[in-house]
Amino acid sequence: MTSLLHRSVTTAGGLKSAPGAGATTRISETIPYKGDDAIQKMAKTMQWPMLAMGSMTVVAAFVMAVAGGISFGDFFSPSGVASDLGSGEALVQLTGAFLFLGMGLILAAITMTLVNIVRHLREAGRDVQTSLGARALQLKKPWTGTATPMLMMMGVMTEMVAFVVGIVTAVTIGGVDAASIADPSGATSGDLADIGFVRAVGTWLPGLRLTGLAMILIAIVLALTTIQKVIRFQGDRVAEIAATTSA
Numbered sequence: 001m002t003s004l005l006h007r008s009v010t011t012a013g014g015l016k017s018a019p020g021a022g023a024t025t026r027i028s029e030t031i032p033y034k035g036d037d038a039i040q041k042m043a044k045t046m047q048w049p050m051l052a053m054g055s056m057t058v059v060a061a062f063v064m065a066v067a068g069g070i071s072f073g074d075f076f077s078p079s080g081v082a083s084d085l086g087s088g089e090a091l092v093q094l095t096g097a098f099l100f101l102g103m104g105l106i107l108a109a110i111t112m113t114l115v116n117i118v119r120h121l122r123e124a125g126r127d128v129q130t131s132l133g134a135r136a137l138q139l140k141k142p143w144t145g146t147a148t149p150m151l152m153m154m155g156v157m158t159e160m161v162a163f164v165v166g167i168v169t170a171v172t173i174g175g176v177d178a179a180s181i182a183d184p185s186g187a188t189s190g191d192l193a194d195i196g197f198v199r200a201v202g203t204w205l206p207g208l209r210l211t212g213l214a215m216i217l218i219a220i221v222l223a224l225t226t227i228q229k230v231i232r233f234q235g236d237r238v239a240e241i242a243a244t245t246s247a
Helices: 038-075 082-131 143-174 178-182 189-246
Strands: 030-032 137-139
Touching: 038 082, 038 143, 082 137, 082 143, 082 178, 082 189, 137 189, 143 189, 178 189
Parallel strands: none
Antiparallel strands: 030 137
């Protein structure tokens, strides 16, 4: 029932009346102006916090990467000890976990910024239509607008799963005797199992991380497509009002 109420109805002369709008239009997929939905309200609230969290996470990853490099350098120095190798291996796992999570959060913030652009375009269109004496209409949310937040959230959740897995591998390799990492031939069966687990996870974890980023990037493309559709609608609507006014 709700979807039927939002559907434009064709009237005589090929005009379409947006239900309850008290106005006619030849533009398809129009509905009366309405406020933000739940996703748009979230984008309005979470854009900057998401960017801040992502930025801090990336900075933390950079610090860990530097610390890991120092540990590896110390291990291969004349005075190096096996514990430096263990620390370096654990920091490598932590760096990847924090880095990809931070990148996912930053890309999610970009997606929310694009959603906010759609919001502002819609509000600007409302103001223009009202100033011209017409009833404010808006474009019915296209499938790209519906799919954008879904893909973004799926991508962020994928990065969070990968982050947890990365923490587990860091803890696992950190609990292995450093001498066993340097020379697995002398490792105990438990240490060998832990080393094997970390190496096995390392074969598919990068793919999981990139899959999460890919989903968020696709969401960005869909958000840009939605912006294009909204701009086209606004131009057509203003042109239609101008033509109706001058007729």
